[in-house]
Amino acid sequence: MGTELGKYKVCVSARSTDKEIMGKAQDGGIVTQLFAFALEKGIIDGAIVAGPGARPWQPRPFIATTREELLSARGTKYNISPQVSWLKEATRSFGMDKVGIVGTPCQMQAVRKAQLYPVGMRDVPDKVALAVGIFCMENFPYKSIQMIVEDHAGTKLQATKKMEIGKGKFTVITERGASVALPLKVTHKYEQPGCHVCLDYVANLGDISTGSVGSPDGWSTVFIRTKKGEETWNKAIAAGCFETKPIEQVKPGLELVTKLANEKISKNKKTVEERATFGVNKALRNPYL
Amino acid sequence: MQSFKKTLTGEEPKPAAKPAEVKTEKKAEPRKEEKPVANKITVGHVHMSGCTGCLVSLADNYLGLVKILDDYADLVYGLTLADVRHIPEMDVALVEGSVCIQDHESVEDIKTTRKKAKVVVAVGGCASYGNITRFARGGQVNQPQHESFLPIGNLIDVDVVIPGCAPTPQLIRNVCVMAYLLLRGTEEQKALAGKYLKPLMALAKRGTTACFCDLMNDVINQGLCMGCGSCAAACPVRAITHEFGKPQGQRDLCIKCGACYGQCPRSFYNFEVMDEFEGILELIDGAMK
Amino acid sequence: MSKVVEISPTTRHEGHSKLVLKINDQGIVERGDWLSITPVRGVEKLAIGKTMDQVPKIASRVCGICPIAHTLAGIEAMEASIKCEIPQDAKHLRVILHAANRLHSIALHNILILPDFYLPGTDTKINPFAKVEPVRSVAARIIRLREIGQTIGEIAGGEAVHPSNPRVGGMYRNVTERARMKMFDLAKEGRQLATDQMEFMIAILRNFQKRDYCVVGNAKVPMPKELGYHNQGYMAVDPMYGTNSLAEYPTWQPQRWAESRPWDWYMGEMEIDFEDPSYPIGGTTKKGGKANPQMEACTGVPTYDGQPVEVGPRARLVKFKGYDEKGTVGQHIARQLEYVDCIYAILKSLDALNTSGKVLADPIPQGDGSMGWAANEAPRGTDVHLARVKDGRVQWYEMLVPTTWNFPTCSRALTGAPWQLAELVVRGYDPCVSCATHMIVVDDDNRIVAQKLIQ
């Protein structure tokens, strides 16, 4: 296909040099480190992140304006966090002129639509200062996560320390160190249906996008995509925020990222096509027309 | 893209640093000199049963409006801003408000507008979808018979809709700039403007209703919602919250402005434009300088 | 022999209205009717049965020039009906929002009226969009003042046009310290700009006042010294914000208000027998047609103590600050004087605002059907909303909006003016016509209203 990784200027493997951030980060702590740096340097006034919500492992989008708040949001919660719902409010009662936001590829699409077609997003387009996309194969409703963790993996949500999707498995790691790996075919049926028409794996529209795939454990694959992204990234590197390796020198590298991206996009393209003949002479809607 | 910028700003565009790795850029930029854009388009603001908030929004481009009037468009009609009493021929009519079909003059005005304008833009929720006038049911003196208000699309063909209440200054601006490029630009500029306007034209064809129910009908019920939160951010009356990640609309608060539906990335999404977001945002920025 | 001339529609103000003027041989207006011809969306009637939360949001959309006033008067009428006291910090946010809206509105009005006036020392009328100096810099200053007003409003109120943050019971959200500081900075920048702009406008207006004539179309029209004078009274409830029926000493008395239909007030059917094709732009209505203000007017005629009254900046200054300059120029000058008031109101409330204070009442009563009203000083005058709420639903809703008060008063002020200057007099009222769609029946309703309110 050739476009599955989107436009980018540079791709590297990286991890944060900040021990505190790495302590609870999902992968290389890229997201938290980038925002912490941007906040400190005034590149952003704050960032919309997915912090702890009302229930265990339920994310709650909120606007972090301190390093502590950013730290509280580390780690991936595999269920829906409507990040963009705060995008306008950040520029209103929060008085922000430079907003950071992290989100899945679809949320990056939403951010860019808000900028290019600001239907209900007055005065937002010029205030997105740093949009960090995270790779995403699929997401889940909250109840799905509960069923996957509690029923299939037989562990308590409260006692879960980390969840990970990788190497074909959904892995649940408990506070006491146990780990249960479920094959993804178990979790498929619980996925959010909206994900099945999603044609972006590596957050093509982030200023910077990152995920675990392609890099060794504890490291992240990072795409620097836009001018804004590049500027911030270069400053962060100069400030010693990240340790990096050329992506060509790590295993499994871009090849795996490309493969997974292709798989996701082809599978979902097929779904989009099938929707055209879903009923009898009746199509389901195609959002991309 | 660069030649657009050049024609619009009269500046030599700086070559964008091209990503070395990706070859998504197709063709070389045409290097031929373009004629400087001299002839402005003519634009009118036609006020039907609206509140003038749409016009205030247009004016809220601040110095951008001055720029538009200096370089791109002559305002040939608009009772609030200009001393012109009767609807003249014009390239683009920005129509605000719905039409009271019991008011003869209003009906005549909207028909005249269609005859006199090359491009009719329904600006704002009232013109596009009826907005609060959908609730009208007459019975108020001094004109108790004024009871039926229709979005302009029920009476004439509409080319472009800009939903929202108030519609945003930035989207109105974008449409004005793109209309200019469409009518006066080079072939390349026309192509870009066509692509940009396409979804807003499709929205005009889609029909004259949009409210929270349309999100339910055409996004959630269609299995397309992925919980980004754009709808909640867009809503000008805070009628939408997210419960377990998915939108909950308080329909007793909704005013039928269509902002949520228009902002939702799963209502329309055009890759050709969105993938170029950085360049297009720069282009529009440049045009406003 | 008097003749009838019609200017329709009038321009450079919000909404649709027209002028029907009876003039003498010298072209001086003997009797003028200025009336709204905007279709009636019937917001007061469509409100019935809807929730008390939704109705103010709809009321906001009655007018995009003073949506803040309609939102706040609507919400506060509901709060008055359900007897809900809101937290002090919510009140501060509302005052900030309100003053910011007035700031932007005055600036917008500057743009709309400048084409009526001359650059001092010249015979050149001002085109605010012209590229020449000093006009360009003045335009930039006006635009920046609007931007400051709209931006502060957006931060405190959620949206710049129709505010989303205010709600029955207070506000959805307080603002952060960062937001408060941002508003401070903007207001401080605005203070100097507002002072400069006020002085500029006053110079323009004083210069205009000294002229012997002005040019309208091809006509050289003599300037009467008493342009826009009238003998009606003034009504204002507060120098800046407003009042409501929960207040200890309400400054508006519903018993003093009455309402009549256009039928009793405006002229009946007449033939248009004068036309002037050179009147800008496109001439007056052609001869031979009929005008019938009585039938065409889309608003009623509210009176206070039995007479139409003037509302707006001059009324506020007369009532609260001893201002006394009459006529169109006096009215314009009063408006310029309010520029700086807005800035000080914003700064004062920002000082008082506690950003960690709560902004929503708890619990919010649902109402027992009693009557409540709120009066809010919109940029162009007192905006009174009256409501009855029971179990969270609106049973009855009335809006007495500023321009509706001013229609009959301004019609009186047209007498004695050369007809070519009638639009200029109208613009002195900064009319905002879309909202002016209120009209209620005198008899039954009025009696019921008065009874309920007095008890």
Ligand SMILES: Cc1cc2nc3c(=O)[nH]c(=O)nc-3n(C[C@H](O)[C@H](O)[C@H](O)COP(=O)(O)OP(=O)(O)OC[C@H]3O[C@@H](n4cnc5c(N)ncnc54)[C@H](O)[C@@H]3O)c2cc1C
């Ligand atoms: C639903 C989902 C699916 C994913 N799928 C893949 C995948 O297939 N392949 C892959 O390589 N990577 C995937 N990721 C990304 C990966 O899990 C990490 O989030 C990413 O590598 C960032 O790690 P980090 O150490 O840099 O970030 P950290 O420094 O740990 O910060 C993580 C950031 O992500 C945000 N976040 C957490 N949960 C959510 C959420 N539900 N929605 C939005 N933001 C959230 C937090 O606010 C935090 O700021 C997925 C992430 C999510 C949320």
Ligand code: SF4
């Ligand atoms: S798979 Fe696509 S739609 Fe689903 S959460 Fe991830 S990015 Fe969004």
Ligand code: SF4
């Ligand atoms: S869409 Fe909103 S802002 Fe525009 S006219 Fe209608 S109510 Fe007013």
Ligand code: SF4
């Ligand atoms: S839910 Fe909100 S955004 Fe959507 S149509 Fe209703 S009022 Fe508009």
Ligand code: SF4
């Ligand atoms: S904007 Fe669309 S996709 Fe996003 S949460 Fe709302 S309905 Fe779902």
